[in-house]
Amino acid sequence: WSFDFAEIAERQHAGDWEGAGALLTEAARGLQAAGAQGLVICTNTMHKLADTVQAAVTIPLIHIADATARAVVDAGVKRPALLATRFTMEQDFYKGRLADRYGLQPVVPGQAGRDLVHRVI
Template identity: 55%
Template structure:
């Protein structure tokens, strides 16, 4: 089994879910006593969040590169960034290490294409929804048409992530807001919706949407299980 290096703590709520999914996946594939061989670097998310909202992406890149190198030195043989937003610096992280980085977009897009969808809605932080690092990979490498919510909806989705979900706060009001945003994406032509923030799956359920939802956290973790158990 390969050793999975997890760059987590962004937030720990979703990192805990990654850990559970990885171990459940290995157990299901390898037997009742099996569990994932993994290393975790967990950031203090308050530091990361402050740098994100200051726009100091150079400092954030340096932090992720340091974490990736630490995990590689510790014996990790495959690497995960356990957050969608911080894939903004995935290229720099991959260039800094000699082990493969499993990009969160790729297993998600693969499942979407296998299901036959081509026009998708994207929910996530404002950084993920508005900047090109995520949407461009979906469209240019995977041939998907990406729809994002309008200005007010993007602001609401972003606020709920940072003020509620990263703190483990789940409310019916927030769920109703997300349901309305998803409905508007469907009205705009979305055939499916990507839950493009690793905390959204804590709030949104399949019955909150008229179209299929693709949870990046689960798909990323399951792809990591495949990589870890693959025959060399």
């Protein structure tokens, strides 16, 4: 399943996470009905809605922060740089998961750097 990112970005920037969650949930249910045995959300930022999506289906959702954290831990890194959208760098849904579940201490740029990275993405 693929979305027109403009529609998702519009909801993100409007703060309409409920609307974005409804889109992802509908897609997840459709994929499950079509026979999918698992789900992957292929964007860090939309993992803000991972719990919402997981609650809507019975098949497992592979969380991108978990897969990333395992690779970071295996590499022996404790303070990984986190370059992502402003939502991912500033909110706790991703950074908190890395810290709480894996003991990592993600490092994000200062405000000017976050603004630049977000704008580039």
